[in-house]
Amino acid sequence: MISEDLLPRETPVRLVDEHGEAVSDPQYPAPDTGRLVEAYRALVQGRRVNEQCSALVRQGRLAVYPSSHGQEACQVAAALALRDGDWLFPTYRDSVAVIARGVDPAQALVLLRGDWHSGYDPNDFNVAPQATPLATQLLHAVGFAHAAALRGEPTVVLAMCGDGATSEGDFHEALNFAAVFHVPVVFFVQNNEFAISVPLSRQTAAPSLAHKAIGYGMPGERVDGNDVAALLAVLDRAVSRARSGEGPSLIEAHTYRMQAHTNADDDTRYRERDEVQAWISRDPLVRVQAYLRGAGAIDDTAEAGFAADAEVVAQQLREAMNSDPELDPEDLFRYVYASRTPQLENEWAMLRDELSRTEPATEEAR
Amino acid sequence: MTMLDTRHDQAAEAEASAPATSATTSPAPATSPAPTEAPVLTMAAAINRALADAMAEDDSVLVFGEDVGALGGVFRVTDGLTERFGERRCFDTPLAESGIVGTAIGMAMNGMRPVVEMQFDAFAYPAFEQIVSHAAKMANRTRGAVRLPMVIRIPFGGGIGGVEHHCDSSEAYYAHTPGLTVVAPATPQDAYSLLRAAIRHPDPVVFLEPKKLYWSKAPVDTSIEAEIGRARVVREGTDATLIAYGTSVGVALDAATVAESEGRSIAVVDVRTLTPCDDETLFAAVRATGRAVVVAEAPGFASVASELAARIGEHCFPYLEAPVRRVTGFDTPFAPPKLERHYLPDVDRVLDAIDSLNWED
Ligand SMILES: Cc1ncc(C[n+]2csc(CCOP(=O)(O)OP(=O)(O)O)c2C)c(N)n1
Numbered sequence: 001m002i003s004e005d006l007l008p009r010e011t012p013v014r015l016v017d018e019h020g021e022a023v024s025d026p027q028y029p030a031p032d033t034g035r036l037v038e039a040y041r042a043l044v045q046g047r048r049v050n051e052q053c054s055a056l057v058r059q060g061r062l063a064v065y066p067s068s069h070g071q072e073a074c075q076v077a078a079a080l081a082l083r084d085g086d087w088l089f090p091t092y093r094d095s096v097a098v099i100a101r102g103v104d105p106a107q108a109l110v111l112l113r114g115d116w117h118s119g120y121d122p123n124d125f126n127v128a129p130q131a132t133p134l135a136t137q138l139l140h141a142v143g144f145a146h147a148a149a150l151r152g153e154p155t156v157v158l159a160m161c162g163d164g165a166t167s168e169g170d171f172h173e174a175l176n177f178a179a180v181f182h183v184p185v186v187f188f189v190q191n192n193e194f195a196i197s198v199p200l201s202r203q204t205a206a207p208s209l210a211h212k213a214i215g216y217g218m219p220g221e222r223v224d225g226n227d228v229a230a231l232l233a234v235l236d237r238a239v240s241r242a243r244s245g246e247g248p249s250l251i252e253a254h255t256y257r258m259q260a261h262t263n264a265d266d267d268t269r270y271r272e273r274d275e276v277q278a279w280i281s282r283d284p285l286v287r288v289q290a291y292l293r294g295a296g297a298i299d300d301t302a303e304a305g306f307a308a309d310a311e312v313v314a315q316q317l318r319e320a321m322n323s324d325p326e327l328d329p330e331d332l333f334r335y336v337y338a339s340r341t342p343q344l345e346n347e348w349a350m351l352r353d354e355l356s357r358t359e360p361a362t363e364e365a366r
Numbered sequence: 367m368t369m370l371d372t373r374h375d376q377a378a379e380a381e382a383s384a385p386a387t388s389a390t391t392s393p394a395p396a397t398s399p400a401p402t403e404a405p406v407l408t409m410a411a412a413i414n415r416a417l418a419d420a421m422a423e424d425d426s427v428l429v430f431g432e433d434v435g436a437l438g439g440v441f442r443v444t445d446g447l448t449e450r451f452g453e454r455r456c457f458d459t460p461l462a463e464s465g466i467v468g469t470a471i472g473m474a475m476n477g478m479r480p481v482v483e484m485q486f487d488a489f490a491y492p493a494f495e496q497i498v499s500h501a502a503k504m505a506n507r508t509r510g511a512v513r514l515p516m517v518i519r520i521p522f523g524g525g526i527g528g529v530e531h532h533c534d535s536s537e538a539y540y541a542h543t544p545g546l547t548v549v550a551p552a553t554p555q556d557a558y559s560l561l562r563a564a565i566r567h568p569d570p571v572v573f574l575e576p577k578k579l580y581w582s583k584a585p586v587d588t589s590i591e592a593e594i595g596r597a598r599v600v601r602e603g604t605d606a607t608l609i610a611y612g613t614s615v616g617v618a619l620d621a622a623t624v625a626e627s628e629g630r631s632i633a634v635v636d637v638r639t640l641t642p643c644d645d646e647t648l649f650a651a652v653r654a655t656g657r658a659v660v661v662a663e664a665p666g667f668a669s670v671a672s673e674l675a676a677r678i679g680e681h682c683f684p685y686l687e688a689p690v691r692r693v694t695g696f697d698t699p700f701a702p703p704k705l706e707r708h709y710l711p712d713v714d715r716v717l718d719a720i721d722s723l724n725w726e727d
Contacts, residue, residue: 117507143472173465335506338568341642
């Protein structure tokens, strides 16, 4: 009986179908229209950011960009489900979620440009640094939430990962810790069917990734990852559950990565074009757009406004990425320990000496 | 206790009776009262006292790990902490080392000062990724915006007749990692004072507890403060300097005593903090004697002992009468219990190394 409560649905939760028609669900009320308009606006911006970043990679302005094209509904919903005091623990693919949460786009991309390993102060936005090693940040999220709970703070932590990351040991340790200590965490898996080239069937033999929740004693749910309305409804419930002290949950969003893993990857080697084509008709933007248009909530003018706003963000990004910031080599030694060790002082002296001999111009400029 | 072989017990005692307080750390504050009778504690009890005192002083200090609650840890280091501070402050976790360190990182990000226990050295390896990729790098990734004040306590080293995976000296892995501060006390006093300092430290500290010394006893003055990053000259000498840390400090002291009876005056330096290493104290001690031997249990190849020897070679060469020698464990997996006495650096091996230091006589 308990297990029934913890088990995910047979089919993913869906509130707006591929034609923009509402699907009513007794368990999950649809978010109100105003919220969906806000989500749509963020989706338009997210798509534009993905496109701009892919272009910046081609121009050699970004070292690499793992695009979330096709997954924007998950990105936007993750950010919109949280309140100000909550925290987001994202991965390398979640730049759009990070930006939707308020981080300045140029700062979010510092990691991918190669200036530094993270470009924003996590405390300014309640967004942890984007994690590259898989699933490791899920444990940080659990510890972070546990600390908040111990102090009686109402913080909820939403931790993101991909389908491949669910095979890592840290994923399992994180779910288990969270359930045992009953901490306010929402684990949000974006199942985009591939971990680089490896399909979901090689990650798991479980009926779904959401089914993994029951083994740890927490509820799991599956949601259509291209339906921003359903995502918001399901995430809202998980977040409020966590906030009211009912513990963690696991949500699996079924979505698809429309582009290669990164620019360094050739996805024609591992998936058929037909499959990619088929997902075009399930585009998360088109669906909610049709729904909102049908409801009379947006019109051409509103759309033009959203597009213009997105264009501003894209332009700011281009400008930020087209300028080459002066990087300070002393930074290498600044952020290793709270106070610099004598050994690091010596090494910095050595580098400074090298610089004074090889880059006299820069030295003089200082 | 019965696992301890008696010769090493004597070494531990000889070591404990060394002038620990006078040589320890920063000078006592001028206002300190006339020395009262410091309680005699085992190293395990000294660490327990340090944890309790830190928890009493600061609400954000949390202790967790495997069996640290009701049982008080397999070495009883956390004995009584749950009783005294409650399950919110000292608790048992699921059996998952990466989980322990990973959640500690999140807690430290969110204002806590976790002190976690790894049950044995080789069982910390599942947490290696969290330690080297995350604990060590968080401040760096965030340009100092997120600091992780956390302590990872790891019982380390052999000499207790433990079966495999219970006796590793894993310090080189951590010492090799920028961002980690690595500390290894050799006396109950240092265990107390350095752990207090480690808990106050703004960066993650890997705190290596020489498990063979858990039952060694000495007076512990809780008012003595230690500074991380300072070595200590345990014994003065004029002919050669032995450099050691953890259990090997006792071995070095015993060797120095024997050497003295043979007419050689040997200094002994306890490194105490492996990173950042106190080059100044080390180099001064070696320059004063012109000869140096580094003693440590870990396999010698690419070890902390190698690093210390190399640093001394680079910086003290004009003062040296002989190449720096290392006395270390063999480059083999740690020995099974019945062979460990052949593996561990002992007094004879240290004496042989001293003899090889190019003496004129
Ligand atoms: C521990 C670890 N192993 C390997 C990698 C290399 N790697 C980067 S992304 C990736 C695939 C991840 O797939 P998934 O979790 O499904 O996330 P997605 O990229 O699809 O968002 C791999 C193997 C890594 N980052 N971390």
